[in-house]
Amino acid sequence: MRATVKDVAKLAGVSPKTVSNVINGVVFVRPETRERVEHALQELDYVPNLSARGLRNGRSGMIGLALPDLLRPYSAEITHLVVELAHQRGWGVQIEQTAAQPDREFELLSKARANLVDGLILNPVNLDDSAVTTAEVLPAVVLIGDVDQDRVSQVAIDNVGAAREMTQHLLDQGFRRIAVVGTPELPSGASGTGRVGGSTDAAGTAAARLRTIGYREALEAAGIPHDPDLEIALDRWSPEGAAVVVGRHLETHEPPDALFCFTDTIAFGTLSALWSAGVAVPQQCAVAGFDNIVDSRFTVPPLTTIDFDRRQFVEAALDLLAERMADKDAKPRRVVVPHRIVSRASTAR
């Protein structure tokens, strides 16, 4: 059987309380006593039982991270940073994937409420971010990604602005027929900011909608008429999906001057489809992405994309989470992380 505080206390000839004091190092313990206790700890190879500690303290020292799709390299980068930065704060990270079944969000929320995790970083799949808006009583939650709500804290980037700027950048390069890849499956005629309800918006949460808006704004500002044929819808933000829809598009349309993909991952599939169709990038058709994932520097040709400081993004999320964990009634805050365009060969003139 494993050693407990009691065993250690007995061996050291002190009380459990003293052992606890030594371990947590809050109160001052007489050096002599401390020494004896530390020796006993070593001797018995003591390891604290975290379940017991969690039960007693009401905190588990772990946070949850819920992302729609762990396969996407973007998810990997977020996960990587959350794990690393949470570790610096002494937190462990439990991970969950929600796209497959949106009710996983509920599960995680209830795990949070069940004291298995002290807080939650959630990248909601649906616009109507079900779990968050529905749940009666919420644990400490921070959302990453754009969602219209004000119940919980949130860190995001300016999707509309970034998409507008990228479109403008392409216009500046002299491209006129600019298509986008990754719009929501059901193209909403209007370009308002009203909510699109339901589960059809699986691809990239609200981001798809917001980026579409930015794209249209830039076109409109340039006096370029809006062409539905140049908005290529995608139900899932995967390279497979992108390769298929772009390939199909090229069979029935002239290649546009430029393809603005709503994700680097989409851009990968798009580059592949263009290569298969024998369309030269960027000579015959430029390609841009969004996210600046690591591999976007190494595509052929290297990919122009939107960059934002991922570390700052995640750090902000953890700050907000810490804030909420410390004070459940703290007012929800919203942090917007700046972005910038990284111009590479895929859009060179």
Add this chain to the structure above:
Amino acid sequence: MRATVKDVAKLAGVSPKTVSNVINGVVFVRPETRERVEHALQELDYVPNLSARGLRNGRSGMIGLALPDLLRPYSAEITHLVVELAHQRGWGVQIEQTAAQPDREFELLSKARANLVDGLILNPVNLDDSAVTTAEVLPAVVLIGDVDQDRVSQVAIDNVGAAREMTQHLLDQGFRRIAVVGTPELPSGASGTGRVGGSTDAAGTAAARLRTIGYREALEAAGIPHDPDLEIALDRWSPEGAAVVVGRHLETHEPPDALFCFTDTIAFGTLSALWSAGVAVPQQCAVAGFDNIVDSRFTVPPLTTIDFDRRQFVEAALDLLAERMADKDAKPRRVVVPHRIVSRASTAR
């Protein structure tokens, strides 16, 4: 304050034990009683405290997953599957990253011993897989990736065989000067299977060494002399690193006929370097990878690589883990998952 079993019991007019019985659904409870209890559960919005349950049961319902580098897409695919398949068994997944500081392995092991996780899937960084070989008393652990040891269960692929076959495949295509990218930093003159100790072997654990062996075996079998200039070392298996070393290599050497990269991620960097140097793939130099990660289908040109059934791989790891968790003294087993070559345009003749 949140409702506990006691509150529920009081409201339903039964004892806590009965509530527990209803929740866990093991013993038979009179339908009438069950109904009353379930109503009370709903009424009070009861959520079990998992810390308490963990303390009582000695099991937390979570497993740990420790990978060297969460950034690699390969890691993302493994993580994705572990999360999904563990979920099916009712397990949560805590994730940790070990490459940055190898002593994280120790931390995780002790978390396991601290009852925060019931078992551990570990992809060790170093050959001398410190934590596992050193620790006195081990929790349930399964290793993924090739390491010489027999203390714990392990799932792996035949790295030597796969590398040999890929090299052979390239020879069959008519390529003669075949280089590899990703050998260990310190090229060990000998090609034996003896352990290479120390922390210099950071890149890809033992895999780098084993794949080098397979490559050399194939060359030798074909009667092709071994050329140290064609073994390009890499200290970290990243696209950045690969792009740099391959780029540098091309400045001082003629391009080889083919570049066999020990990872798809390395191949991405390599393709990028070749493109920068104006070397056409596969006409002037073929490229092959290893792992068949999702994006390898979408490189330009699509990448020839080694595929293995990742789902089967992870499922095997979970099976072995379950085995160990059920019986601590079960004999360690080793499972080898089959692989195959996927031939794409990057090595076409």
Add this chain to the structure above:
DNA sequence: TTGAAAGCGTTACCAG
């Protein structure tokens, strides 16, 4: 500065 005892929320044992 340290000790004794209580209690966190569950589940298991043993009666009834």
Add this chain to the structure above:
DNA sequence: CTGGTAACGCTTTCAA
């Protein structure tokens, strides 16, 4: 089939 009671291992009052 169900109820009381004890116990998991830790921390935190309160006293000494």
